[in-house]
Amino acid sequence: MEQRVYELIDSYRDAYTETLQRWIRIPSIRGKAEAGAPFGREIRNMLDTAMADAREMGFEVRDFDGYACDVTLGDAVEKIAVLGHLDVVPVGDGWTKPPFEALIENGRMYGRGTNDDKGPALASLFAMKAIREAGIPLKKGIRLILGCDEEEGWEDMAYYGAHEKIPDVGFSPDASFPLINTEKGMLCLELRAPEAKDGLKILELSTGDRINVIPGECRALVEGGADIAEKVSAYAEKTGLPYTAEVTGKGVWITATGIPGHSAYPEGKRNAIGMMLLLLKALGAEGPVAVLADAVGTEHDGKSLGCACRDDVSEELTCNMGILKLENGSWYGTLDMRCPVTADQKKLKEAAAASLKGFDVNAAVQKPPHHVPAEGELVTSLLAAYEEETGLEGKPMSTGGGTYAKVLKQGVAFGALFPDEEDLAHQADEYEDIDRLMLAMKIYANALIRLAGE
Template structure:
């Protein structure tokens, strides 16, 4: 890569840092739609902020009615796409740093979106700025598409694709380095059942905001007394799991403390809903709660649902219960399955439904797997950029996560998390090191030059 590009990127550090702080300070969690703001007021504010900043960097910007925007470098008809997102998941439990301030400590910027995905998306924009200011001649245009609904239903990409042709080739800076060329399929089930009229009486329980988050805490109010609390303490001691019980005049408040994370990466995490299901069954809950305890519980591989499977390309299926709520005399929960490339999703649905007798089961989201061959020009070019900038060997990987790479005919996920970094996406105290984001910026510039330059 030309020396001038490196020098320009190094000179952007302060401007990039200040701009990212401004982005982090917008709490762009999806909320109720308003006029001109299909994903809520805060997401609209974030989109406006990003567009204003892109224009200030000298790029033409288009607003797709609040669903997304695009930023283009070059005027060639053939385009390379970079797809990022501006929305974030809810804050969740366990934060010790302010989630929406862009606090910097010891070279780290803390905040929801620093890693997923505002930090990498903005790094891609500054990589484009370096290419532009260095005067690198392009044979293909570069188009950065910034969506606003990646963490929910991807309505943004559907709307964008209905109004503008999405480029065939590109990457999403929304995962890990070296490169992810295989994404598992996604199958989300919405499950309903009437409350049991026998067994332990559960008065209140509402946990989880998103299907793709492993809950870190679950609380439930049940009928009971000090004897109930004693049972909870005994069960906590027997299992070694962190449960507590507080006796009140309304009943007994139970709490299960898990380890939160992204639903696609359950290893090392602990689902607090699964913990609560097992505790409720221990205390005498029957009917739907007992079934969910038996068929899901704290498993994350779908084994008791008859859905456990794996392949060599993408490894094991994962299953996460991200939401469990008691509403209007009915239980509602979600199951988020990330399915191996070779898995038959129809058979997985049949097996899950067959093991959830007495439940109404609906398909919430279903997405096919995505795979780009390792020998493709796209993969080899991006890995070459990664290797040149890091000095590390690059090999393609698979993931249970779902990125915008899926909307491209030939798309991969490319950074910005490095192999030795802890993945804090969707977790408390999410942060990214500014040095690493600047290195990612150089990798993105290198990659885009390889893909688009003459």
């Protein structure tokens, strides 16, 4: 890559940092739809801010009615796509840093979206700025598409695709380096059942905001007194897991404390809903709670659900219960399965329904798997850029995470998390190292020049 591009990127550090801080300070969590703001006012504010920043850099910017925007460099008909997103998941529990102040400590910027996905998306925009200001000749255009509904239903990409042709080739800076060319399929199930008439009486339970988050805490109010609290204490001692119980005038409040994370990456995490289900069954809960405890519990491989499977391309299925609520005498829950490339999602749903006796099971979200051959120009070009800028060997990987790469005929996930970094997407105290984001910016510039340059 030309020395001029490196010099420009190095000169952007302060501007990039200041801009990212402004972006992080906008709590762009999906809210109530308004006119011109289909995903709520804060996401609309975030979109307007991003568009204003891109226009100030001199780019052509288009607003797709609050669903997404695009930023274009070059006027060639054929374009390379970069797909990022501006929405973030809810904050959740366990933060020790303010989630929307963009605090910088020891070279790290803390805040929801620093990693997923505002930091990498903005790095891509600044990479385009460097290419333009360096005067790099392009044979293809570059189009950055910034969506606003990646963390939920991808309505943004559906709307964008209905109004503008999405380029065939590109990448999403919304995962890890070196590169991900295989994404598992997604099968998200909604579960409904009437509460049990017999057994332990559960008065309240409502845990989880998103299907794709491993909940770190689950609280339930059950009938009883000191006897229940003593049983909770004994169960905690027996299992070695963190449960607490508080006797109140309404009953006993029980808390299960897990280890939160992204549902696609359950290894090393602990689902608080699963913990609570196992405890409640041990305390005498029957019906739907007992069924869920037996079929799901704290497993994340779908074995007891009858859904465990794997293949050599994408490895094991993962399964996470992200939401469980008792409302108006009925249970509502969700299961988020990330399915191997060769898995049959229809059969997986049937297997889950057979295991969840008494539940009405419906598929809320179904997305096919995505695989791009490792030998193609896209993968080899991106890995070459990664290797040149890092000096490390790059090999393609698979993931249970879902990125916008799926909407491209030839699309992969490319950064910005490096192999030695802790992944705190969807977790407390999410952060990104500013030096690493600047390195990612260089990798993106290098990659885009390889793909679009003359």
